[in-house]
Amino acid sequence: MASDSASGASMSDVLEALKSIQQVQGQMQKGVESLTQRVNQISPPSPDLADSKTSPAPAAARGLTSSPLPPPATEPAEGAETPMSAAARAALEAQKSGFTSRIILTTYPKQIGINPIPLNWGAADPKERGPVVVSRASSTIGKRNAVGDSSFPAAHGGSYSIYFALALASKQLDINHMPDFTNTEPAANIGPFPQWGDKKKIVAMDPWGHLAPWLFADTIKNENVDIRPTIAITKAHMKLPELEESVRAGRLVPDGKVCLNASGELAVTKFAVEPVWYLPGVAERFGIDEGVLRRSLFEHTGGSYPELITRNDIKTFLPPIGGLTVYCFGDPAKMSDEKSRLALRVHDECNGSDVFGSDICTCRPYLIFGIEEAVKEAQNGGSGVVIYFRKEGRALGEVTKVSLLSSKPCLAALGSVISPVVYNARKRGEDRASDYFKRTENIAGVKDMRFQALMPDILHWLGIQKIDRMLSMSNMKHDAIVGQGIPIHERVELPNELIPDDSRVEIDAKITAGYFTSGHRMTEDELKAVQGRMWEE
Numbered sequence: 001m002a003s004d005s006a007s008g009a010s011m012s013d014v015l016e017a018l019k020s021i022q023q024v025q026g027q028m029q030k031g032v033e034s035l036t037q038r039v040n041q042i043s044p045p046s047p048d049l050a051d052s053k054t055s056p057a058p059a060a061a062r063g064l065t066s067s068p069l070p071p072p073a074t075e076p077a078e079g080a081e082t083p084m085s086a087a088a089r090a091a092l093e094a095q096k097s098g099f100t101s102r103i104i105l106t107t108y109p110k111q112i113g114i115n116p117i118p119l120n121w122g123a124a125d126p127k128e129r130g131p132v133v134v135s136r137a138s139s140t141i142g143k144r145n146a147v148g149d150s151s152f153p154a155a156h157g158g159s160y161s162i163y164f165a166l167a168l169a170s171k172q173l174d175i176n177h178m179p180d181f182t183n184t185e186p187a188a189n190i191g192p193f194p195q196w197g198d199k200k201k202i203v204a205m206d207p208w209g210h211l212a213p214w215l216f217a218d219t220i221k222n223e224n225v226d227i228r229p230t231i232a233i234t235k236a237h238m239k240l241p242e243l244e245e246s247v248r249a250g251r252l253v254p255d256g257k258v259c260l261n262a263s264g265e266l267a268v269t270k271f272a273v274e275p276v277w278y279l280p281g282v283a284e285r286f287g288i289d290e291g292v293l294r295r296s297l298f299e300h301t302g303g304s305y306p307e308l309i310t311r312n313d314i315k316t317f318l319p320p321i322g323g324l325t326v327y328c329f330g331d332p333a334k335m336s337d338e339k340s341r342l343a344l345r346v347h348d349e350c351n352g353s354d355v356f357g358s359d360i361c362t363c364r365p366y367l368i369f370g371i372e373e374a375v376k377e378a379q380n381g382g383s384g385v386v387i388y389f390r391k392e393g394r395a396l397g398e399v400t401k402v403s404l405l406s407s408k409p410c411l412a413a414l415g416s417v418i419s420p421v422v423y424n425a426r427k428r429g430e431d432r433a434s435d436y437f438k439r440t441e442n443i444a445g446v447k448d449m450r451f452q453a454l455m456p457d458i459l460h461w462l463g464i465q466k467i468d469r470m471l472s473m474s475n476m477k478h479d480a481i482v483g484q485g486i487p488i489h490e491r492v493e494l495p496n497e498l499i500p501d502d503s504r505v506e507i508d509a510k511i512t513a514g515y516f517t518s519g520h521r522m523t524e525d526e527l528k529a530v531q532g533r534m535w536e537e
């Protein structure tokens with residue numbers, strides 16, 4: 001060791017080692033603790049750093065450039081100043097703003113202060129599996145074992161992480177706020193099922209996400225680690241005008257348990273789920289390389305998550321996308337009971353139809369039909385499940401969808417792609433069923449981005465082993481579920497009388513493209529004769 005002492009680099013290594021010992025002894029206070037460290041193999045040429053406002057070692061001594069801080073209220077400290085004075089000023093700013101003294105651009109696997117809590121995805125025992133930790137709270141940031149953002153209050157928040165950032169920036173929220181989970185335990189029991197310990201079956205959600213604060217209460221309490229649920233379970237009542245009509249028409253008979261009364265009010269158990277991706281598993285599901293997946297996620301989120309590139313030791317990612325909600329009718333325990341019948345509707349969001357009753361597609365009619373059939377199955381002693389995914393417009397988004405529609409049908413119900421931009425294009429054209437998918441593909445470049453490959457995870461999590469009645473015509477959903485080893489015994493079409501006239505374009509196009517039907521599948525020529533209503537009509 002002494003023989004190396006001539007080397008300045010090894011001297012600074014010693015300093016860093018001493019510093020890490022100090023940290024272990026609890027000398028580090030709150031604040032970010034990653035030490036600045038230069039790693040060559042990273043693409044951005046700019047300085048990468050991290051640090052703590054309590055860090056005694058000046059950045060300059062470690063050969064680092066300090067990265068200027070963002071607080072906008074004061075004049076920037078960078079520019080002509082020396083790194084030291086910039087750092088000092090940044091520390092001051094940090095105290096005022098609640099942010100750490102320097103921006104942490106990214107972290108590296110062996111960086112001092114970075115000690116991720118072990119996470120063994122697919123381990124059957126939750127203690128062995130470990131918690132998913134993504135919070136940037138000062139007590140937790142060095143222990144993170146997942147890439148992504150956390151957000152208040154319920155789960156990690158998915159796409160709402162942007163609002164979380166706003167809440168912090170506007171000082172309406174303290175990054176170090178620790179949630180109080182008193183009385184928030186799940187309102188129904190579920191699992192554990194053998195599927196939870198199979199890293200090939202569940203790759204897009206955390207099977208222990210509903211129990212995290214309780215399973216890891218010791219870690220939260222003793223190590224002050226911020227661990228949050230990614231799943232929440234509650235019981236609720238729901239009331240839909242169509243179901244009141246169903247009762248009036250005699251299709252649905254109130255039983256006081258599932259369908260409570262003559263107004264069609266329903267009792268339901270709800271499971272809200274935020275996405276948690278195990279990256280090797282997601283890559284495998286799509287048959288791609290994990291590195292390619294990481295790079296694409298990094299580059300096409302505007303470089304939002306550099307740890308996707310620098311932290312190959314971290315295999316978990318909380319993507320900023322919408323999650324899903326399970327609505328279970330009847331006893332939730334029956335979902336996983338092979339002896340009980342199960343009816344299932346997997347529905348992808350279509351706000352225009354689901355909420356606002358647009359008649360251009362079959363989304364709300366199919367959703368209501370799915371709920372009604374699920375309720376009947378539960379009333380007959382089985383289980384009825386409706387799963388609602390936030391994937392507006394075939395996951396192309398509402399602007400693309402409306403464009404297509406302004407040409408017309410809706411993407412979400414059919415499994416191919418049509419959106420409002422798509423809708424516009426349809427309505428300005430002749431809105432023929434034969435052009436439905438072409439329209440979408442012309443605008444979006446793909447027919448569908450819903451990627452049903454990840455959808456069956458929720459079925460595995462619910463312990464579902466077979467589906468007696470699948471309330472969907474989508475070939476993509478069907479193939480994804482069956483491909484995951486869950487057989488579908490019967491596929492149930494949306495009855496003709498529930499299809500709005502103007503949505504024939506969508507449904508006929510989907511059927512010709514491969515959607516399930518027990519009826520007639522039109523030829524391309526026949527499809528050309530199916531036309532939607534023009535705007536003026």
Ligand SMILES: [Zn+2]
Pocket residue numbers: 350353354361362363364410411412413
């Ligand atoms: Zn729709």
